[in-house]
Amino acid sequence: MGVLSEGFTEVLILVASLVGIGFALFQWFLVSKVRVYGESGSGYSDRLIGEEEEGVDNLDASLKGNPFLFTEYKYLSIFMGVFGAIIFLFLGSVKGFSTKSEPCTYSKGNLCKPALANAIFSTIAFLLGALTSVLSGFLGMKIATYANARTTLQARKGVGKAFITAFRSGAVMGFLLSANGLLVLYVSINLFKLYYGDDWEGLYESITGYGLGGSSMALFGRVGGGIYTKAADVGADLVGKVERNIPEDDPRNPAVIADNVGDNVGDIAGMGSDLFGSYAESSCAALFVASISQFGINHDYTAMSYPLIISAMGIIVCLVTTLFATDLFEIKNNSLFDFGTDKLVKNWHLFFCVAIGLWAGLVIGYTTEYYTSNAYSPVQEVADSCRTGAATNVIFGLALGYKSVIIPIFAIAIAIYVSFSMAAMYGIAMAALGMLSTISTGLAIDAYGPISDNAGGIAEMAGMSHKIRERTDALDAAGNTTAAIGKGFAIGSAALVSLALFGAFVSRAGIKAVDVLTPKVFIGLIIGAMLPYWFSAMTMKSVGSAALKMVEEVRRQFNTIPGLMEGRVKPDYANCVKISTDASLREMIPPGALVMLTPLIAGTFFGVETLAGVLAGSLVSGVQIAISASNTGGAWDNAKKYIEAGVSEHARSLGPKGSDPHKAAVIGDTVGDP
Numbered sequence: 040m041g042v043l044s045e046g047f048t049e050v051l052i053l054v055a056s057l058v059g060i061g062f063a064l065f066q067w068f069l070v071s072k073v074r075v076y077g078e079s080g081s082g083y084s085d086r087l088i089g090e091e092e093e094g095v096d097n098l099d100a101s102l103k104g105n106p107f108l109f110t111e112y113k114y115l116s117i118f119m120g121v122f123g124a125i126i127f128l129f130l131g132s133v134k135g136f137s138t139k140s141e142p143c144t145y146s147k148g149n150l151c152k153p154a155l156a157n158a159i160f161s162t163i164a165f166l167l168g169a170l171t172s173v174l175s176g177f178l179g180m181k182i183a184t185y186a187n188a189r190t191t192l193q194a195r196k197g198v199g200k201a202f203i204t205a206f207r208s209g210a211v212m213g214f215l216l217s218a219n220g221l222l223v224l225y226v227s228i229n230l231f232k233l234y235y236g237d238d239w240e241g242l243y244e245s246i247t248g249y250g251l252g253g254s255s256m257a258l259f260g261r262v263g264g265g266i267y268t269k270a271a272d273v274g275a276d277l278v279g280k281v282e283r284n285i286p287e288d289d290p291r292n293p294a295v296i297a298d299n300v301g302d303n304v305g306d307i308a309g310m311g312s313d314l315f316g317s318y319a320e321s322s323c324a325a326l327f328v329a330s331i332s333q334f335g336i337n338h339d340y341t342a343m344s345y346p347l348i349i350s351a352m353g354i355i356v357c358l359v360t361t362l363f364a365t366d367l368f369e370i371k372n373n374s375l376f377d378f379g380t381d382k383l384v385k386n387w388h389l390f391f392c393v394a395i396g397l398w399a400g401l402v403i404g405y406t407t408e409y410y411t412s413n414a415y416s417p418v419q420e421v422a423d424s425c426r427t428g429a430a431t432n433v434i435f436g437l438a439l440g441y442k443s444v445i446i447p448i449f450a451i452a453i454a455i456y457v458s459f460s461m462a463a464m465y466g467i468a469m470a471a472l473g474m475l476s477t478i479s480t481g482l483a484i485d486a487y488g489p490i491s492d493n494a495g496g497i498a499e500m501a502g503m504s505h506k507i508r509e510r511t512d513a514l515d516a517a518g519n520t521t522a523a524i525g526k527g528f529a530i531g532s533a534a535l536v537s538l539a540l541f542g543a544f545v546s547r548a549g550i551k552a553v554d555v556l557t558p559k560v561f562i563g564l565i566i567g568a569m570l571p572y573w574f575s576a577m578t579m580k581s582v583g584s585a586a587l588k589m590v591e592e593v594r595r596q597f598n599t600i601p602g603l604m605e606g607r608v609k610p611d612y613a614n615c616v617k618i619s620t621d622a623s624l625r626e627m628i629p630p631g632a633l634v635m636l637t638p639l640i641a642g643t644f645f646g647v648e649t650l651a652g653v654l655a656g657s658l659v660s661g662v663q664i665a666i667s668a669s670n671t672g673g674a675w676d677n678a679k680k681y682i683e684a685g686v687s688e689h690a691r692s693l694g695p696k697g698s699d700p701h702k703a704a705v706i707g708d709t710v711g712d713p
Contacts, residue, residue, distance in 0.1 A: 045340045055351030059218025073189040084415025145331040152241045159162035160245035168252025179212040179311035187493035190648035198510040205490045213482030241329035250323035257316030263627035264309030267619045268301025269582045271710040274589025293596045293610035299496045306489040324539040325468035352477030388461035396473025398455035402445045407527040410443040411519040411673035415680035422678040429706035439669030464542035471535035485525030516680040522674035530665045548647040563652020571661040577630040582713035585622030675711035679704040
């Protein structure tokens with residue numbers, strides 16, 4: 040018997056979720072004490088806009104991401120309904136919508152619930168996951184727009200105060216998302232159990248829909264938000280900085296509002312949904328693999344809940360900011376399903392699976408920081424290459440991205456080997472959960488970047504002093520690195536989760552072995568490896584097309600509106616916002632459809648062996664593209680900021696803003712945006 044009883048396990052998961060939500064609300068309360076308007080009563084005016092500063096009217100416009108998100112979610116609700124129906128039809132038709140109990144696949148000699156029930160509950164779980172993902176993104180954006188003006192205000196008191204406000208706001212999002220995700224999953228399992236009873240195999244198979252719902256919404260949120268923000272970013276930078284030589288976020292730039300709104304809908308709402316998707320999938324993968332092992336067959340609730348306990352403890356660990364890990368269970372043997380054979384697993388094996396995931400995440404985080412922070416030589420070399428123009432900057436940046444893949448891939452490979460050796464596919468799922476167990480802090484550092492970026496934009500548009508802009512720029516440069524670290528964790532955990540889910544699929548589909556020498560499998564493998572390139576081509580082209588329209592619109596306004604450059608009249612911000620909105624809503628559907636429909640088409644027309652090849656191929660090539668693209672983009676952005684900040688002698692030799700090396704760095708940054 041383990042130390043934790045079933046009752047205590049339930050209380051632990053529930054209490055950790057509620058504590059996480061409570062802590063998030065407490066952080067929100069602390070941020071709300073920074074008052075944007077009114078007197079503080081201490082002789083220091085807390086008004087964001089002092090009498091000597093202009094641009095009051097520009098402030099609120101930069102905070103409006105709601106109309107875009109509501110329109111995006113309207114489209115996504117249609118998709119949710121359609122794809123939910125597809126899930127129901129595919130799963131229900133397996134046994135001809137049978138309402139009779141079936142013999143269990145893994146728990147031999149027992150009867151499991153009918154296929155129709157599995158179809159209904161999987162669809163409900165899918166919709167729950169999708170709704171939680173959408174809620175995560177929306178809450179994140181509300182928090183960011185609430186916090187960015189307060190961060191600007193605190194920058195008047197010093198960079199330390201501004202950092203605390205931005206980071207606390209990120210923590211609100213991090214804890215709300217991780218605690219909400221855990222709570223909804225826990226409640227769903229208990230509600231589903233009312234129907235499923237002792238059929239844990241069917242229960243946890245239907246729960247996997249929760250992960251699918253979370254990650255499918257994240258896919259559309261990331262693509263739609265990404266196209267929105269990057270189109271605006273490219274348009275604002277190319278015309279504003281390179282052609283017109285005006286500062287970043289200058290209120291005279293027509294694309295500046297779209298750029299600031301984009302930071303919220305893409306980098307906050309999109310990333311929030313994205314990390315929630317990884318978190319939900321890793322939990323569901325671990326739960327399903329455990330349910331078809333001895334844990335599930337013997338109805339050992341505490342052992343089954345181990346993935347949820349890890350997430351619960353992760354919330355507590357992040358809360359007290361102290362990492363500790365102790366093996367509370369006495370050593371005993373358990374048997375895990377390992378592709379048709381039983382594998383003996385001890386409790387300390389599972390401890391090391393979680394630990395190796397944490398360590399792999401740490402290695403990916405440190406490597407990402409080294410390759411994207413302007414404090415280290417790789418980014419400084421990219422900045423130095425700007426001496427000879429944009430072409431060499433692009434070459435150095437691409438090389439940096441490709442090189443930055445090496446160490447993370449070895450870290451992921453070692454994590455896979457160690458965790459699989461110890462606990463088969465369940466071990467890999469636990470390693471992914473280990474990597475994501477600190478998701479609360481991971482999301483906090485991720486959200487902090489865009490909040491700081493927006494704070495700088497508000498300072499510039501409100502005509503605040505140069506010193507305040509310098510402070511927010513310093514926070515923003517660090518934010519680029521923390522955002523890249525957040526993406527690194529998302530990519531690494533997604534790779535491990537994908538492998539665990541791939542194992543669950545191969546096992547459930549009854550495939551004995553995936554043999555790459557079989558033509559069917561090899562064809563799938565090579566097509567699967569191509570898919571991430573096709574997906575990337577779609578998203579890059581979408582950003583390029585939207586950026587083209589944005590650049591033409593910004594040029595048109597500068598050329599045809601008299602007094603715009605002199606600051607006597609306002610630009611037409613709404614037109615630029617409309618270009619970004621229309622492009623993102625129109626262009627997010629094809630890449631999403633490619634990802635969602637490929638498995639259905641491959642499996643239906645070419646069989647499960649080909650589909651196994653497609654899934655393996657896309658996993659292997661997707662990880663490489665994701666890490667290199669993410670780090671190249673972050674490095675180019677920080678190379679530009681390195682020149683702009685001019686902190687070192689080397690940076691000053693490349694500057695100031697408006698110099699030829701700086702213009703080359705801006706071009707590199709705009710290439711890095713998509």
